[in-house]
Amino acid sequence: MQQTALLHPPASRHLIAQACLVRPLKIGLVQLALSAAILTPSLTGLSQVIYDAAEQFSADTNPKGPWSYGFSSFSAETFTPFPGPPYSGRFDSSAPSSATVVQWGRNLPFPSNHPMLMKNVSQINLTTSNNANIVLQAGSLAISSGERPNPTYGTLRFTVPRKGLYTIEAVFSGIQFSGDYGGTTTDVHVLIDGRSIYDGMINGFRQTQRFDSTNPLLLNSGATIDFAVGPGANNNQSSDWTGLTVIISDIAPIEKETTFDGHTYLLIRDPQAHDIALQIAKGYRGYLAVPNGQRENDWLVEFSGKQTFWIGIHREKAGAANLTFLRDYDNKPTKWENWNRLPGQFEPNFSGGDEWYGMVYGTITPWWTSPTNRFIGLWNDQGGGVRLTVIVEIPSRIQARSTTLLTDQGRTPAMSFSFGSAKGHQYTLQATTDFRKWRDVGQVVGDSREVSLIAPIGARFEFFRLLENE
Ligand SMILES: [Ca+2]
Numbered sequence: 001m002q003q004t005a006l007l008h009p010p011a012s013r014h015l016i017a018q019a020c021l022v023r024p025l026k027i028g029l030v031q032l033a034l035s036a037a038i039l040t041p042s043l044t045g046l047s048q049v050i051y052d053a054a055e056q057f058s059a060d061t062n063p064k065g066p067w068s069y070g071f072s073s074f075s076a077e078t079f080t081p082f083p084g085p086p087y088s089g090r091f092d093s094s095a096p097s098s099a100t101v102v103q104w105g106r107n108l109p110f111p112s113n114h115p116m117l118m119k120n121v122s123q124i125n126l127t128t129s130n131n132a133n134i135v136l137q138a139g140s141l142a143i144s145s146g147e148r149p150n151p152t153y154g155t156l157r158f159t160v161p162r163k164g165l166y167t168i169e170a171v172f173s174g175i176q177f178s179g180d181y182g183g184t185t186t187d188v189h190v191l192i193d194g195r196s197i198y199d200g201m202i203n204g205f206r207q208t209q210r211f212d213s214t215n216p217l218l219l220n221s222g223a224t225i226d227f228a229v230g231p232g233a234n235n236n237q238s239s240d241w242t243g244l245t246v247i248i249s250d251i252a253p254i255e256k257e258t259t260f261d262g263h264t265y266l267l268i269r270d271p272q273a274h275d276i277a278l279q280i281a282k283g284y285r286g287y288l289a290v291p292n293g294q295r296e297n298d299w300l301v302e303f304s305g306k307q308t309f310w311i312g313i314h315r316e317k318a319g320a321a322n323l324t325f326l327r328d329y330d331n332k333p334t335k336w337e338n339w340n341r342l343p344g345q346f347e348p349n350f351s352g353g354d355e356w357y358g359m360v361y362g363t364i365t366p367w368w369t370s371p372t373n374r375f376i377g378l379w380n381d382q383g384g385g386v387r388l389t390v391i392v393e394i395p396s397r398i399q400a401r402s403t404t405l406l407t408d409q410g411r412t413p414a415m416s417f418s419f420g421s422a423k424g425h426q427y428t429l430q431a432t433t434d435f436r437k438w439r440d441v442g443q444v445v446g447d448s449r450e451v452s453l454i455a456p457i458g459a460r461f462e463f464f465r466l467l468e469n470e
């Protein structure tokens, strides 16, 4: 957010939310683009929640947990789960009898049985020589395509169980070699909420296509990630079994989410070094929490569970004598501070010459424990290498609640937003068609919960953002 605000530096205002209202389908694309632009970390050493499609395969119910198996017709925008029960047994008569597979499908006779999804649930690799000519490693998943008039896409679906920053790794591979029908020829896709974020082609045995989300994606609970396999360049479903490995990771799980004074706060489950903490905050479209007064400071101490946590301020210049700290979100000096000046304490002291960041003492720190907890709630400047608790502050949320589409025909457009605003805060609503030139289109009173906007006749704004006034 801070970076976006810097691209369009409004005097004494900072960006709190941005949305596209006129074409709601673009919201996701805008958010994805922003996350790709903002996140450039090597997010290593995090305690992730990992979802492995093969390991968590269900042989009895569909869906199970976040995973479901199904198909989509002609385009990958619709999804129907396979009905079950799944077939369990030998793949075909040429397969080793102990190489058992579990196969989900539409339970129809050939050739309408495809598309399908299966797992080699045995301990040995599956190899066949009876037309299918398939090689499926022990414990691996595969999807087959269909062809018209049957549904064309065999689909593995992951439904996001909780809001988080997710990475996606998928490997598709041709596992059928030429026999009566030729080898695997499929088109493979990864879609988020029905929109493709990756497309590839498999043309032959052992050919692989790999998708790695280069940056974590912010996904809400209920979002869908689909891995779809279609009939490929020959538009033929024969011999189209395609191996699939999918690993999805929630890389910075949220422990707690609470609203306080109109701002949303996320407590991240695991302590992190400062650079990683910053990337997590940006990924969640916020910043490291900044206590702007005693009340917020006290609340944050409780919210953290009395752990020591980073705050979103950084030292302006090196040196113990320079006491100016700037807020990460707008690069302006802090207006309220709570440095540890108890007897014998002289924070911020730039100890060791590397204490560039701010933190708040809890009862436990990585390097020191106060037997009497007398520092709790006080601030210290600190080097970035230690792992401290991460609290992300998100100033406000904007959501399109109702909109009348803006048109070229000069109809008066109107729309309203609802958002959790903070009392006493002032907001400016801006609009743009191209992200280069933003113009003010309204002022918002701080404690209202709804904003109405009448745009000028003939205007054709597409994107909106709210700036919080100082
Ligand atoms: Ca094909």
Ligand SMILES: [Ca+2]
Pocket (backbone or CB within 6 Å): 347, 348, 349, 350, 351, 355, 380, 381, 382
């Ligand atoms: Ca210090």
